[in-house]
Amino acid sequence: MDSPARARRFRPGPRLVSLLVGGAAAILVLYPIAFLLQASLSVGDPQARPPEAYGLDNYADLPRYGHIFANTLVVAVAASVMAVALGFVMSWILSRTNVPGRGGLEQLMALPYYVTPLMGALAWSLLASPSGGFLNQLWRAAGGESYLIDITTPYGIAWVMALFEGSVAFVMIGAVMKSMDPALEEASQVLGAGRARTMLRVTLPLVLPGVLGAAIFVFAEMLGSFSAALVLGLPSRFYVVTTAMYQLVSQYPPQFPRAAAMGVSLFAVMFAMVWIYRRVVRAGSYATITGKAFRARAMDVGGLRWPLLAVCVVYLGIAVVLPVLTLLYASVQRLATVFPRADNFTLANYATALSLDAVRSALGDSLILGLGTATVGVLLMGFLAWMIYRSRLPGVGAIEYVLMFPQAVPRLVFAFGMLWAWLIFPIPIYGTLWLLLIAYLTVFLPLGLRTIAGVMLQIDRSLEESAQMCGAPWGYRLRTVTMPLLRPGLIAAWLLLFIASVRELGASILLTGPKAKVITPTIVESWFSTSTELTAALALLQTLAVSVALALLFTVARRATQPAGE
Amino acid sequence: MSGEPTPAPGRRASIEVRDLVVRYGSVLAVRGVGFTVAPGEHLTLLGPSGCGKTTTLRAIAGLEQPESGEIRIDGQPVFSSSPRVRVPAERRGLSMVFQSYAIWPHMTVFDNVAYGLRVRKRPEAEVAERVRGALGLVQMSELAARRASRLSGGQQQRVALARAFVFSPAVLLFDEPLSNLDAKLRAEMRLEIKELQRTLGITSLYVTHDLEEALAISDRIVVMRDGMIEQTGTPTEIYDRPRNRFVADFVGSANLIEGRLRPDLAAEGLVAIETASGAIVRGVAHDRRPGARPCFSVRTVHVRLSRQRPPAQVNVWPAIVRRRVFQGDFTQYHADWEGRTLVVRGLAAEGIEEGSTAYVAVEPRHCVLLEE
Numbered sequence: 001m002d003s004p005a006r007a008r009r010f011r012p013g014p015r016l017v018s019l020l021v022g023g024a025a026a027i028l029v030l031y032p033i034a035f036l037l038q039a040s041l042s043v044g045d046p047q048a049r050p051p052e053a054y055g056l057d058n059y060a061d062l063p064r065y066g067h068i069f070a071n072t073l074v075v076a077v078a079a080s081v082m083a084v085a086l087g088f089v090m091s092w093i094l095s096r097t098n099v100p101g102r103g104g105l106e107q108l109m110a111l112p113y114y115v116t117p118l119m120g121a122l123a124w125s126l127l128a129s130p131s132g133g134f135l136n137q138l139w140r141a142a143g144g145e146s147y148l149i150d151i152t153t154p155y156g157i158a159w160v161m162a163l164f165e166g167s168v169a170f171v172m173i174g175a176v177m178k179s180m181d182p183a184l185e186e187a188s189q190v191l192g193a194g195r196a197r198t199m200l201r202v203t204l205p206l207v208l209p210g211v212l213g214a215a216i217f218v219f220a221e222m223l224g225s226f227s228a229a230l231v232l233g234l235p236s237r238f239y240v241v242t243t244a245m246y247q248l249v250s251q252y253p254p255q256f257p258r259a260a261a262m263g264v265s266l267f268a269v270m271f272a273m274v275w276i277y278r279r280v281v282r283a284g285s286y287a288t289i290t291g292k293a294f295r296a297r298a299m300d301v302g303g304l305r306w307p308l309l310a311v312c313v314v315y316l317g318i319a320v321v322l323p324v325l326t327l328l329y330a331s332v333q334r335l336a337t338v339f340p341r342a343d344n345f346t347l348a349n350y351a352t353a354l355s356l357d358a359v360r361s362a363l364g365d366s367l368i369l370g371l372g373t374a375t376v377g378v379l380l381m382g383f384l385a386w387m388i389y390r391s392r393l394p395g396v397g398a399i400e401y402v403l404m405f406p407q408a409v410p411r412l413v414f415a416f417g418m419l420w421a422w423l424i425f426p427i428p429i430y431g432t433l434w435l436l437l438i439a440y441l442t443v444f445l446p447l448g449l450r451t452i453a454g455v456m457l458q459i460d461r462s463l464e465e466s467a468q469m470c471g472a473p474w475g476y477r478l479r480t481v482t483m484p485l486l487r488p489g490l491i492a493a494w495l496l497l498f499i500a501s502v503r504e505l506g507a508s509i510l511l512t513g514p515k516a517k518v519i520t521p522t523i524v525e526s527w528f529s530t531s532t533e534l535t536a537a538l539a540l541l542q543t544l545a546v547s548v549a550l551a552l553l554f555t556v557a558r559r560a561t562q563p564a565g566e
Numbered sequence: 567m568s569g570e571p572t573p574a575p576g577r578r579a580s581i582e583v584r585d586l587v588v589r590y591g592s593v594l595a596v597r598g599v600g601f602t603v604a605p606g607e608h609l610t611l612l613g614p615s616g617c618g619k620t621t622t623l624r625a626i627a628g629l630e631q632p633e634s635g636e637i638r639i640d641g642q643p644v645f646s647s648s649p650r651v652r653v654p655a656e657r658r659g660l661s662m663v664f665q666s667y668a669i670w671p672h673m674t675v676f677d678n679v680a681y682g683l684r685v686r687k688r689p690e691a692e693v694a695e696r697v698r699g700a701l702g703l704v705q706m707s708e709l710a711a712r713r714a715s716r717l718s719g720g721q722q723q724r725v726a727l728a729r730a731f732v733f734s735p736a737v738l739l740f741d742e743p744l745s746n747l748d749a750k751l752r753a754e755m756r757l758e759i760k761e762l763q764r765t766l767g768i769t770s771l772y773v774t775h776d777l778e779e780a781l782a783i784s785d786r787i788v789v790m791r792d793g794m795i796e797q798t799g800t801p802t803e804i805y806d807r808p809r810n811r812f813v814a815d816f817v818g819s820a821n822l823i824e825g826r827l828r829p830d831l832a833a834e835g836l837v838a839i840e841t842a843s844g845a846i847v848r849g850v851a852h853d854r855r856p857g858a859r860p861c862f863s864v865r866t867v868h869v870r871l872s873r874q875r876p877p878a879q880v881n882v883w884p885a886i887v888r889r890r891v892f893q894g895d896f897t898q899y900h901a902d903w904e905g906r907t908l909v910v911r912g913l914a915a916e917g918i919e920e921g922s923t924a925y926v927a928v929e930p931r932h933c934v935l936l937e938e
Contacts (some may be wrong), residue, residue: 460666460668462664462665462666462668463668463670465627465629465655465662465664465668466662466664466668466670466726466729467670467681468628468629468654468655468656469627469629469655469656469660469661469662469730469739470656470661470681470682470685470729470733471656471657471659471682471685471686471733472656472681472685473656474656476685480681481670484672485670485671485672487672
C-alpha cells in the first residue's frame with residue numbers, strides 16, 4: 001500500500017469548495033449590510049458617495065421620527081397578539097381535539113400564507129375602506145352612519161397582517177404541540193390530576209416556550225413587514241418604519257442616510273428579537289423535543305367539535321376565501337361596488353392588464369427570475385445546508401450565523417443596502433435582472449436553508465457515513481446518497497423559492513429599474529396610480545400565473561422522472 | 567491507480583492503535599487507548615455505553631478526528647498526530663456495519679450491496695456476480711430487486727452485512743450491529759456473523775455492550791471504561807480471570823468478597839483472605855498483586871448451594887436463604903452469609919425453601935484475586 005505517495009489527480013476537496021461557496025454566500029449577505037451601515041453614518045451631502053464625512057447625526061435625528069417608531073410598535077404588537085392567538089387556537093384545535101376533518105384542515109392552514117399580505121391588503125381595502133369598502137356600503141345600505149370598519153387604521157393594518165401571519169404561528173406552535181409526548185399528560189391524569197389541572201400544570205408549561213418563541217419570531221417579522229402598511233397606510237399618511245424608509249428613498253431629493261439610519265435601528269431591534277427567539281427555543285426545548293414522532297393524542301371534546309370546526313372554517317374563510325372572492329368580484333366590474341348591476345360587469349380589466357406591455361414583460365421577467373432563483377437557490381442552499389449541518393468543517397457555525405442574518409433584516413432594508421452596494425460594483429448589474437436575482441438569493445437564504453435543513457436533519461448521518469465507508473469520495477456521496485435522500489426537501493425548497501420570488505415586493509420595489517421590472521411592484525404601482533379594479537385583475541393574474549407555472553412544472557417533472565414503459 | 571481504495575482482494579490487514587485520544591469539546595471520550603488486531607483476528611471492544619468504544623471504532627474508521635495518537639492499518643499510518651497523517655475514511659480500505667444499518671432507502675437491495683463495487687468502478691458483470699454471491703451468503707438472494715425501504719430489521723441487517731464485505735475490504739468494523747434486533751433474532755444473527763467471519767477470514771473489530779455477543783464471536787476482547795482499557799484477553803480469560811472489580815462486575819454477575827490477606831494461610835498455590843466477620847476464603851492469585859483492599863471475584867454460577875454439608879475441606883460455610891427468584895433457566899438465591907448477601911445461581915430443579923439453612927461452597931479455583 002503506497003497511500004501517502006499515491007499519485008492523484010487534483011480534485012477540489014470538501015474543505016476548499018466549502019470555503020469558496022460559504023465565503024461567497026457570507027459576502028453576499030455582509031456586503032450590502034456594510035454599505036447600509038456606511039450610508040447611515042454619512043453626514044455630508046446625502047447624495048454623495050462615498051460619504052463626504054462620517055458622524056452619528058442621522059441617528060441623533062431619529063427621535064424626530066418617534067411617532068413612526070411608535071406606529072410600528074403598535075401595529076407589530078397588535079398584529080403579533082392576534083396572529084399568535086389565532087395560531088394557538090388553530091393548532092390546539094387541529095392537533096389536540098377530535099374535530100372532524102383534521103388532516104385536510106391542517107393542509108389548508110397553509111393557504112393564508114400563500115394569499116400574501118399584499119393581496120390581503122388589496123382585498124381588505126376593497127372590503128373595508130371607510131368610504132367605498134364593500135362592508136361599509138352594506139352598512140350604509142342597512143341604515144348605518146358613515147362607516148362600520150376602517151381598515152386603514154393601525155389596528156386594521158395589524159388585522160390584515162395577523163390573518164396572514166396566523167398561518168406561520170400555526171405551523172410553529174403546531175410543531176411544538178405535536179412533538180409533545182402524550183404520555184406526559186397521561187402520567188398526570190393517572191396520578192389523579194383532573195383535565196384542567198393537567199392542562200394548567202403540565203401541558204401549558206411544556207408548550208409555553210414554543211408559544212413564546214413563535215410570538216417573538218412573529219413580532220420580529222411584523223416589525224419588518226411592509227406591503228400591508230404600504231397599501232393601507234400610505235394614502236392616509238400613516239407610516240411605519242419600513243414605509244417611512246421607502247418614502248425617504250423614493251421622494252425627491254432622496255434622504256438615503258436618514259433612511260439607512262432608520263433601517264439600521266430596525267435591523268438592531270429585529271436582530272435582538274431573533275437572538276432572543278433562538279435563546280428561548282434552545283432553553284425551552286426540554287421534554288418536548290425527543291426526536292421521536294408521537295401520534296398526538298386527540299382529546300374528545302364531544303359536542304364542542306362543531307363549534308371548533310366552525311372556528312377553523314371561519315378563519316380560512318376570512319383569510320383566504322373572502323379576499324380572493326373580493327378581488328375576483330372587483331376585477332370583473334367597471335367600478336367596484338358591492339351591489340351587482342348587469343351593466344357594471346366587464347372583462348375589460350383583464351383585457352387591459354394583458355395588453356399592457358409593461359405588465360406582460362414584468363410578469364415574464366418575474367417568472368424567469370422565479371425559475372432562476374429557485375434553481376440556483378436550491379443548488380446553492382442545498383450545498384450550504386450540507387456544509388453547515390453535515391460536513392463538520394471548522395467555522396461552519398459562524399457561517400450559519402451570517403447566512404441567517406437576512407431573517408433579521410427587513411427585505412426593504414436589505415435591498416437598500418444592495419442599492420448602494422451594487423451601484424458601485426465594477427460589473428454593471430445595477431438595474432438589471434441579475435441584481436434582482438442576487439437580491440432574491442440573498443434575502444431568501446434563511447427560507448431555503450431552513451426548509452432543506454429540516455429534511456437534512458431527519459436523514460441519519462450514518463447513511464452518508466456508510467457511503468464513505470464503502471470508499472465513496474465526497475462528491476460521489478453527495479450525488480448518490482445525500483442529494484437523492486434530500487429530494488423531498490429540495491423540491492419543497494424549490495417551490496417555496498419560486499413562489500416567494502415571483503411575489504416578492506420589499507426588495508424588488510427598490511431594485512427594479514426601467515430595464516428590469518417585476519410584477520409585484522407593478523401591481524403596487526397600479527394600485528396607487530391607476531384603478532382598483534385593474535389592480536385586482538393584476539393580482540389575480542399573478543396568482544394564476546404562479547399556479548399555472550407550478551402545474552406545468554409538476555407535469556414536466558413527473559414525465560421526466562418516470563422512465564418510459566414502467 | 568488513481569483513487570483505488572482497496573488493497574488486493576482477500577488481503578488481511580492488521581490494525582494498530584497507539585495512545586489514542588479523542589475529545590468531544592471539553593470531554594475526553596477516549597484517553598490513551600492502545601491495542602493491536604492481528605491479521606484475520608476478531609477483536610471486540612466491550613464496555614458500558616459511554617465508555618468510548620464506539621468513538622474508538624469511529625476514529626479507526628476515519629469518521630472521528632482524534633486529538634492525538636496513531637492508527638496504523640496494515641502497517642501504514644492512516645492517522646497520526648506527529649508526523650501529521652490524516653487519511654480520509656474513504657481511502658482507508660475499511661468497511662463498516664452500522665448500528666442503524668444505514669441502508670439507503672432510495673435504492674434496491676442490489677444497488678445497496680453493489681455500491682462499494684461501483685465506487686471502485688468494477689465492470690458491471692463482475693458487480694452482478696459478486697453481489698449475487700454476497701447476497702447468497704447472507705441468504706437474501708430472493709430479495710435483490712426489492713426496495714430497501716421495504717425490509718424488516720433482520721433483513722436490513724443482512725443487507726448491511728453483504729454491503730460491508732462484498733468489496734473484500736481489508737478490515738471489517740462492526741458498530742453494535744445487533745443492538746436494534748429482538749433477543750431471538752440477535753442470538754441467530756450472532757451465530758451467522760461468527761460463521762461469516764470464519765468463512766471470509768477478514769480482520770474484524772467489533773463493538774458491543776452485550777457480554778454474550780462479545781464472548782461468542784471474539785478471538786480476543788478489550789474491556790473499556792471511561793475511555794480507557796480495563797483488561798484485554800481471550801473470552802475465557804476475561805470471564806474466568808477478571809482483572810479488577812469493574813471487569814468482574816461487568817462481565818457476568820459476580821460476588822465480590824473483600825477482606826485482609828492472610829499470607830500465613832497461603833498454601834498449595836492458594837491465597838487466603840479473612841473477611842471482616844472472620845471467615846477464611848481461599849482462592850487463586852494468578853500471579854497478581856492484590857490492591858489496597860484485597861478482593862476475590864466469585865461468579866454467581868460457581869457458588870454451590872446445598873442442604874447437606876458438602877465433603878470439601880475449604881470454602882464451605884452455612885448460610886440462610888433469604889430470597890429465591892425463579893428465572894426460568896436458573897433460580898437465583900440471595901443467601902445471608904457472614905453478615906452480607908451472597909448471590910447464587912443454581913439450576914431451577916434443586917429447590918431450597920426461603921428461610922431455610924443451607925451450605926454454600928466454592929472451589930478455590932473459582933475465587934479469583936483482583937488487582938484493584
